Amino acid sequence: MQRSQLEYPIRTTGLTKIFDDRVVVDQVELNVRSGEIFGLIGPNGAGKSTLIKMLTTLLPPTRGEATVAGYDVRREARGVRSHIGYVPQLLSADGALTGYENLLLSARLYLIPRRERAARIKEALAMTGLADASDRLAQHYSGGMLRRLEIAQSTLHRPTLLIMDEPTVGLDPMARDAVWDHIRDLRKRFGTTILLTTHVMGEVEALCDRVGILHRGRLEKLGTANELKAEIGPNATLDDVFVHIVGEDAGKTEGYYDVRQARRSVTAHE
Numbered sequence: 001m002q003r004s005q006l007e008y009p010i011r012t013t014g015l016t017k018i019f020d021d022r023v024v025v026d027q028v029e030l031n032v033r034s035g036e037i038f039g040l041i042g043p044n045g046a047g048k049s050t051l052i053k054m055l056t057t058l059l060p061p062t063r064g065e066a067t068v069a070g071y072d073v074r075r076e077a078r079g080v081r082s083h084i085g086y087v088p089q090l091l092s093a094d095g096a097l098t099g100y101e102n103l104l105l106s107a108r109l110y111l112i113p114r115r116e117r118a119a120r121i122k123e124a125l126a127m128t129g130l131a132d133a134s135d136r137l138a139q140h141y142s143g144g145m146l147r148r149l150e151i152a153q154s155t156l157h158r159p160t161l162l163i164m165d166e167p168t169v170g171l172d173p174m175a176r177d178a179v180w181d182h183i184r185d186l187r188k189r190f191g192t193t194i195l196l197t198t199h200v201m202g203e204v205e206a207l208c209d210r211v212g213i214l215h216r217g218r219l220e221k222l223g224t225a226n227e228l229k230a231e232i233g234p235n236a237t238l239d240d241v242f243v244h245i246v247g248e249d250a251g252k253t254e255g256y257y258d259v260r261q262a263r264r265s266v267t268a269h270e
């Protein structure tokens with residue numbers, strides 16, 4: 001079965017996570033289409049990261065079903081893992097290694113044959129605009145360069161699906177635009193399906209084909225940005241939609257904050 005050519009690389013039914021007695025993800029029904037860039041938004045604590053962790057097999061669901069790249073997250077975790085790329089919220093690049101060495105490590109991790117590694121890494125460096133910085137230690141990279149390196153690391157094996165938890169948090173507008181361009185490029189070149197979480201409405205408008213609004217664990221709305229806005233009124237913004245759905249919890253939504261504060265592990269090597 002060619003699972004990588006599925007119509008829906010992500011399908012969930014009644015997906016639920018309960019920590020102790022607390023329902024953190026509540027019966028989520030989500031179908032992400034092949035080749036789409038899907039944005040998941042929600043206030044802090046809405047359950048976005050928990051949902052992503054279930055999809056990436058890092059957390060077992062309490063109830064419900066999910067297939068990712070055609071594999072069941074509970075029973076076929078290895079299949080899921082080998083067909084996805086995952087960029088977590090916290091820094092995953094190793095600051096004590098160069099950009100090239102980080103990519104080589106990922107190439108080994110993803111079992112890319114030795115004879116293909118150098119070409120794959122060269123292509124990834126060119127795509128992310130990091131070729132000139134490949135011999136520098138990652139701890140000297142800017143926040144935007146680190147993010148692009150991490151995306152390159154997590155897509156070296158050409159995954160069907162790339163899942164990113166807040167890929168542009170803390171980045172300045174130029175660095176953010178470069179990450180967006182890279183995400184679009186991945187979709188264009190390889191047909192990669194992309195699921196990302198964000199707090200930034202502009203990111204959803206600029207980048208995402210469809211958006212889901214998660215509030216207190218429930219997927220309250222799903223559609224294109226224009227569809228969601230049209231439901232509220234003729235001149236509504238996505239912010240209006242968000243406030244309409246999450247109410248006072250909108251205040252719990254962070255905007256930008258410093259990438260180095262949010263992602264400390266690179267400094268652990270300094």
Ligand SMILES: Nc1ncnc2c1ncn2[C@@H]1O[C@H](COP(=O)(O)OP(=O)(O)OP(=O)(O)O)[C@@H](O)[C@H]1O
Binds near residue numbers: 019024043046048050
């Ligand atoms: N391992 C855990 N044990 C108990 N509670 C947890 C655990 N992980 C997350 N939670 C709780 O689940 C809720 C949802 O957390 P989650 O990180 O999924 O939200 P989020 O939408 O990603 O928020 P943020 O935007 O702040 O990253 C939070 O209240 C959090 O405290």
